[in-house]
Amino acid sequence: MNKKLFIKGLRDGLPIALGYLAVSFGFGTLAASSGISAFEATLISLTNLTSAGQFAGLSVIVESQALWQMVLTQLVINSRYFLMGLSLSQKIGKHASLPARFAMAFVNTDEIFATAMSVYHPLTPIYMAGLGLLPIVGWTSGTLLGALAGNLLPTTVGTALGVAIYGMFIAVFIPKAREEKPVLAVVLAALVCSFAFYYIPLLNSISSGLSVVICTVIASVLGALLFPIKDEQSEESEVAAQ
């Protein structure tokens, strides 16, 4: 059973790892062109395992900003992980020990979270270990490759690789919005908000990291008020899991 769940985790993690390979290649390229060494860029990816936060953190480093600005940038851009961690913690229930939770927290990325939340079996540490392993390898090795080879590539290829991350995001929220009308409504609300923060004067002076947080909270609160999830939903999945 454990071995099966581990292998299922690996299998579920493989497409995420391949996507990460492409996206982190772009990160490695960008880091190298900003004067960061391949070792340093790889270390950032290995220790952070996050997309948007790393891109923002890179500019903090390159611009030699104060450390508190690094903390604030990460807090704002990565605050969604706090909310995702809450959901994940709920789904894990009592299955996991404290050390297992320390390990599972490390691999809580957008895509791993979305995958973990969509499985119908219990979220055991062994499944999460399988799910997290390949994405860590993909994210780290892609960064190394990008940092080493990035300067050899034409800029057009770099630009094209840079949009891979958006493709990954779209692959997570569009299918869910198709399946569930409430999610569609929440996604549309978040988009309206996001466009407002981008194009309306004054609103667009707010940093992109902060506007993402504000839009996320507004859209999710609207969703929770208008379309509260059914209680049976969680009970059913627990029964199915047993």
Place this chain on the structure above:
Amino acid sequence: MNIFIYIAVMALTTYLIRLLPMTIFRTQITNRFVRSFLYYVPYACLAAMTFPAMVHDTDHLLSAILGSIAACVLAYFKKSLIVVAASTCAVVLVTELAYTLI
């Protein structure tokens, strides 16, 4: 400042954000509003991070628009993450190359 201090601060901040909810909130949340809110967060967040930021991340507006249309259509038909991501890159690459030839 030493870059390794930056990296350590960055990694620690990111990890603490992930660790705290996994270790402190260990009892089931029963409040329906909170549970609903948490259910919607990832989708709202990913949507807000994607648009309109993506449209301004390429050298030419058209390549990003075509790339996002391709991504949305493929995702709608439930193609895998890697297929969607790779196709998005391919469409952007081809469009950008077309501009350099014109």
